[in-house]
Amino acid sequence: MPTILLLIASNCFMTTAWYWHLKGGMSKPLFVVVLISWGIALFEYCLAVPANRIGFAAGWSGGQLKVTQEVITLVVFGVFMVTVLGEPLGWRHLGAFLCLVGAAAFLFVGVSHPA
Template structure:
């Protein structure tokens, strides 16, 4: 469970770092946006690295960690896209999510 929690928090920071400037920050100079994004991403790394180490130490493979992170990233991004950017989710988002959940299932089944 700490792995899932840390991966979720790290994805929140990374989504903010990558996409915050799309809403209201497009007029800011690109070097400034990059600097701010890197500052935010530092917190993401402080959470992602321990999440992966903890998960790996508890028997998760690197592949399991990666596809789990991707599912979490899609959930976090979906929420961010709707709540912050005001973008609607479509059936394509649901399809992509289903495919990623399938990838997780393939890597965890029989483990």
């Protein structure tokens, strides 16, 4: 569970670092946006690295960690896309999410260690 919580928190920072400037920040010079984004991403790394170490120590494979992170990323971005960017969710977003959940399921099926 700490792995999942840390990955969720890190993805909130990552999504913000990558996309915050699309709403209201497009007039800022690119180098300023990059510097601000690097500052935000620092917090993402401070959470993602421990999440992956904890998960790996608990028996998760690298593939399981990565696919889980991608599923979380899509959920976090979906919320960001709707709430910050004001873009609607559509059937294609649901389809992409279901494909990633399916990918995660394939990596976890038959695994005996705790998720």
